[in-house]
Amino acid sequence: MKQLEALFDHITSRVNVNLKPMGVDVAPYLKNAVPRERHARYYAFYALTTDHPMHFRFRSSSLSGTYFLGKTFVDRSILYKSDLRGDELKAKGDEVEFEGGRTRLFQDESFLISNSFLNKTLVHNNSKNPQIPEYFRILNTVAMPWANIHGTTTEGVYLGPFSTVDLSVMHSCVVGDFAYVQAGDLSRETIEPGRVWIKYDGLFEFDYVYPAGVVEKYVSLDGNGRLSGEFSDYLDERKEDFVPIYSSVVPDAMENVPDDAFVSLYAVIKGDCAVGHNALVAQRAHIENSRLGDGANAQENCYILNSRYDGMDVTAHGGKVIHTHLGIKVFVGFNSFLRGSENAEITVGTNSIVMPHTIIDAEEPIHVPDNSLVWGYVTRQADLDTQCISLDEFAKAKVLSLGNMRFQGDGAAFVRAFKHRIDHILEENGAYYDGSEETKGHAQKTQKVSFNILQPFQSGDATGMYPTMTIGDNA
Amino acid sequence: MKQLEALFDHITSRVNVNLKPMGVDVAPYLKNAVPRERHARYYAFYALTTDHPMHFRFRSSSLSGTYFLGKTFVDRSILYKSDLRGDELKAKGDEVEFEGGRTRLFQDESFLISNSFLNKTLVHNNSKNPQIPEYFRILNTVAMPWANIHGTTTEGVYLGPFSTVDLSVMHSCVVGDFAYVQAGDLSRETIEPGRVWIKYDGLFEFDYVYPAGVVEKYVSLDGNGRLSGEFSDYLDERKEDFVPIYSSVVPDAMENVPDDAFVSLYAVIKGDCAVGHNALVAQRAHIENSRLGDGANAQENCYILNSRYDGMDVTAHGGKVIHTHLGIKVFVGFNSFLRGSENAEITVGTNSIVMPHTIIDAEEPIHVPDNSLVWGYVTRQADLDTQCISLDEFAKAKVLSLGNMRFQGDGAAFVRAFKHRIDHILEENGAYYDGSEETKGHAQKTQKVSFNILQPFQSGDATGMYPTMTIGDNA
Numbered sequence: 001m002k003q004l005e006a007l008f009d010h011i012t013s014r015v016n017v018n019l020k021p022m023g024v025d026v027a028p029y030l031k032n033a034v035p036r037e038r039h040a041r042y043y044a045f046y047a048l049t050t051d052h053p054m055h056f057r058f059r060s061s062s063l064s065g066t067y068f069l070g071k072t073f074v075d076r077s078i079l080y081k082s083d084l085r086g087d088e089l090k091a092k093g094d095e096v097e098f099e100g101g102r103t104r105l106f107q108d109e110s111f112l113i114s115n116s117f118l119n120k121t122l123v124h125n126n127s128k129n130p131q132i133p134e135y136f137r138i139l140n141t142v143a144m145p146w147a148n149i150h151g152t153t154t155e156g157v158y159l160g161p162f163s164t165v166d167l168s169v170m171h172s173c174v175v176g177d178f179a180y181v182q183a184g185d186l187s188r189e190t191i192e193p194g195r196v197w198i199k200y201d202g203l204f205e206f207d208y209v210y211p212a213g214v215v216e217k218y219v220s221l222d223g224n225g226r227l228s229g230e231f232s233d234y235l236d237e238r239k240e241d242f243v244p245i246y247s248s249v250v251p252d253a254m255e256n257v258p259d260d261a262f263v264s265l266y267a268v269i270k271g272d273c274a275v276g277h278n279a280l281v282a283q284r285a286h287i288e289n290s291r292l293g294d295g296a297n298a299q300e301n302c303y304i305l306n307s308r309y310d311g312m313d314v315t316a317h318g319g320k321v322i323h324t325h326l327g328i329k330v331f332v333g334f335n336s337f338l339r340g341s342e343n344a345e346i347t348v349g350t351n352s353i354v355m356p357h358t359i360i361d362a363e364e365p366i367h368v369p370d371n372s373l374v375w376g377y378v379t380r381q382a383d384l385d386t387q388c389i390s391l392d393e394f395a396k397a398k399v400l401s402l403g404n405m406r407f408q409g410d411g412a413a414f415v416r417a418f419k420h421r422i423d424h425i426l427e428e429n430g431a432y433y434d435g436s437e438e439t440k441g442h443a444q445k446t447q448k449v450s451f452n453i454l455q456p457f458q459s460g461d462a463t464g465m466y467p468t469m470t471i472g473d474n475a
Numbered sequence: 476m477k478q479l480e481a482l483f484d485h486i487t488s489r490v491n492v493n494l495k496p497m498g499v500d501v502a503p504y505l506k507n508a509v510p511r512e513r514h515a516r517y518y519a520f521y522a523l524t525t526d527h528p529m530h531f532r533f534r535s536s537s538l539s540g541t542y543f544l545g546k547t548f549v550d551r552s553i554l555y556k557s558d559l560r561g562d563e564l565k566a567k568g569d570e571v572e573f574e575g576g577r578t579r580l581f582q583d584e585s586f587l588i589s590n591s592f593l594n595k596t597l598v599h600n601n602s603k604n605p606q607i608p609e610y611f612r613i614l615n616t617v618a619m620p621w622a623n624i625h626g627t628t629t630e631g632v633y634l635g636p637f638s639t640v641d642l643s644v645m646h647s648c649v650v651g652d653f654a655y656v657q658a659g660d661l662s663r664e665t666i667e668p669g670r671v672w673i674k675y676d677g678l679f680e681f682d683y684v685y686p687a688g689v690v691e692k693y694v695s696l697d698g699n700g701r702l703s704g705e706f707s708d709y710l711d712e713r714k715e716d717f718v719p720i721y722s723s724v725v726p727d728a729m730e731n732v733p734d735d736a737f738v739s740l741y742a743v744i745k746g747d748c749a750v751g752h753n754a755l756v757a758q759r760a761h762i763e764n765s766r767l768g769d770g771a772n773a774q775e776n777c778y779i780l781n782s783r784y785d786g787m788d789v790t791a792h793g794g795k796v797i798h799t800h801l802g803i804k805v806f807v808g809f810n811s812f813l814r815g816s817e818n819a820e821i822t823v824g825t826n827s828i829v830m831p832h833t834i835i836d837a838e839e840p841i842h843v844p845d846n847s848l849v850w851g852y853v854t855r856q857a858d859l860d861t862q863c864i865s866l867d868e869f870a871k872a873k874v875l876s877l878g879n880m881r882f883q884g885d886g887a888a889f890v891r892a893f894k895h896r897i898d899h900i901l902e903e904n905g906a907y908y909d910g911s912e913e914t915k916g917h918a919q920k921t922q923k924v925s926f927n928i929l930q931p932f933q934s935g936d937a938t939g940m941y942p943t944m945t946i947g948d949n950a
Binding site: 247250 | 518
């Protein structure tokens with residue numbers, strides 16, 4: 001495994017040289033994050049459809065997981081059980097708009113991943129970087145387990161476990177455990193653990209920080225890169241369910257899926273489950289004894305257990321929803337954790353928004369009313385007094401202070417932006433499909449997919465590494 | 476499937492334009508050989524080891540089966556469930572000798588397959604073409620099911636089902652059903668069905684033709700490319716056994732395989748089987764209730780049932796051995812069919828050679844003595860009178876006529892050449908491995924293998940086709 005070890009050293013030096021000013025050394029995390037032999041055990045896969053551009057080049061790297069669906073270049077990087085989803089990369093000729101300026105892409109946008117280590121990281125696109133919109137850059141970046149890199153280019157960035165960077169541009173930043181950031185251009189910024197920060201320059205800013213001691217209960221990373229806490233315990237208990245799926249060349253399909261819906265062969269479906277029309281269940285979603293209504297979607301790394309979705313509901317990447325009933329068009333943000341139980345069911349009313357990185361760990365039945373915004377740490381109904389507000393009321397706010405949350409700016413713009421984004425997600429996923437070509441989304445476009453399954457070398461210095469591979473045109 | 480259909484048309488035109496002078500039209504064979512939807516159903520796989528050069532480029536083609544293990548270029552071709560084994564391709568700098576002349580390779584030898592359709596064809600290397608020894612060329616060639624292309628470059632060639640071309644060079648030739656040819660440079664030659672022809676210019680010539688009506692019983696191809704007969708019946712009865720293997724990303728390994736032996740994960744092992752030290756069981760071999768002694772090998776597309784091999788036995792590509800006991804160092808040639816039964820066992824004595832394309836379909840117990848050469852069509856012991864001879868006696872022959880067989884030339888040279896080749900095969904397969912690096916063969920070198928599993932497009936015009944792929948260096 002000499003080559004793999006040398007690659008870890010290379011990535012460490014590239015990330016550290018960028019993050020030195022921030023006082024960060026990623027060496028201990030990279031030394032122990034994953035037992036080395038596992039890099040040889042798992043494989044990568046590349047999804048082929050005729051509805052997505054086809055280009056993939058992989059060089060001097062180690063890879064597992066992923067499914068691409070867009071142009072991708074990976075150099076001197078380690079992607080460990082990561083999902084890379086390029087199905088919203090921009091196309092040649094697309095016009096992009098950044099804060100009023102406009103420009104056109106001279107070629108298809110591609111993922112460009114160099115000198116980086118992504119550990120169980122979800123990367124989804126729709127980038128907001130105006131500098132070279134042709135490349136979605138992830139350079140000199142280390143992401144610890146279950147982080148989300150979403151529409152954010154990262155250069156010299158450390159992401160803690162279960163953190164999310166969303167629709168931003170990041171240079172030399174440190175993102176703490178379970179922090180969520182959507183804050184435009186950031187440089188040399190350290191985001192503390194458990195902070196949920198949404199900022200749109202000149203328009204609004206939403207800021208919440210978890211109370212002391214809470215994040216550690218759910219997410220804890222020791223100095224050797226070992227992860228513990230209730231989130232990873234919950235995932236670990238279910239990881240065996242994925243073994244038969246990844247052992248099959250063509251895993252078994254879920255039965256009774258409507259023609260216009262899509263359930264990935266790489267999702268776990270257990271017990272009594274049903275999905276409605278135009279629904280989408282992405283790979284590495286885990287659904288057990290649950291019903292997803294029409295147009296609902298369950299994105300990568302979602303866990304949905306004993307729950308009911310009335311329809312048009314979104315569970316963003318990494319959301320966990322247990323013993324919960326969602327009304328119509330409820331949004332559950334990235335990495336949120338809604339844990340009800342038989343005696344303490346959670347219900348979320350129609351048109352409500354569960355902010356990214358919300359924890360509702362119910363000690364009693366909890367009901368979020370229709371048309372609400374809910375955030376932060378909730379264990380009892382009374383906690384909603386300081387962590388939930390009606391969207392109508394929020395839209396009227398200019399300055400708002402509730403519990404640990406501070407908001408200032410245009411409340412209406414905030415609500416509008418969120419609603420617009422939820423509609424965009426539903427649209428992209430095909431929730432509004434009416435049989436016409438224009439309304440097709442991922443649920444309809446990804447159905448006829450096949451996979452190339454790529455395995456690493458099994459012996460000698462190259463164990464765990466891959467040969468150079470190019471799939472698609474050789475440009 | 477428009478693109479696949481266009482590709483069939485392209486190959487048809489390229490082969491026909493070469494074979495027109497031979498009065499051959501491959502169109503009906505290509506039109507019906509394989510139901511079109513099957514081309515989308517199966518996948519290809521590329522074996523990765525650190526002991527073999529890594530280069531593969533695949534363009535505008537449809538592919539299933541294969542495992543390569545050598546540099547390979549495939550253009551505008553259809554490889555259907557074919558095995559391509561490049562583990563004996565020559566290396567840059569190797570000196571090659573052709574009939575006294577010598578030259579060195581300026582780069583690694585590569586498979587170059589263009590405008591060809593190979594249907595369940597085994598391609599193995601060790602080519603004998605002095606023109607461009609850097610390329611093992613298969614151009615404008617159609618091979619029907621279970622043909623073997625072995626060490627033979629083919630340009631404008633039609634191979635009938637279960638035929639074999641061996642250590643030859645072929646331009647614009649037609650090889651009949653179940654014919655075997657090893658005859659040096661051939662141009663515009665038609666080899667009749669069931670002929671077994673070995674010719675070494677100026678040294679010897681062996682020639683056998685099956686009696687009228689026999690080949691048709693075992694191999695019959697109608698004008699629409701549909702195969703029938705006892706060979707394909709036998710294979711069809713066993714083809715379901717391969718389904719679980721090809722459904723698994725990493726198929727189950729056989730138990731109790733000695734460290735120095737190799738049993739491919741893509742072989743079927745059923746019932747009570749055992750393999751000895753330095754033994755090799757290649758992919759798509761099918762072994763049931765049989766014991767292979769030390770150094771024995773079972774090559775691709777072998778079927779061995781209720782049989783016992785004493786050791787150092789070779790079953791060449793496509794050999795079928797049923798209710799048979801082989802003594803030590805017995806060679807069973809390409810596509811031979813030895814069918815004994817409980818009441819009519821076949822025994823083949825030590826050091827004997829079963830010629831390629833021999834049929835021993837036992838109606839009573841049949842015993843081939845030690846140190847014999849046996850060929851042709853044998854159903855009773857008495858048939859050996861005209862189809863078996865002691866190798867010592869054969870070595871003395873200058874001219875020999877026995878039943879349908881004619882031999883002329885240097886009998887001793889013929890026997891020597893055969894013995895030398897058997898030793899070469901055993902050596903290459905690692906049968907003589909003694910723990911030293913120099914004695915390693917395929918059994919030892921192929922153990923630490925992983926596979927890239929490549930699937931075709933599943934929808935639209937491109938159904939059944941593959942994107943361009945390059946694995947290994949991009950030169």
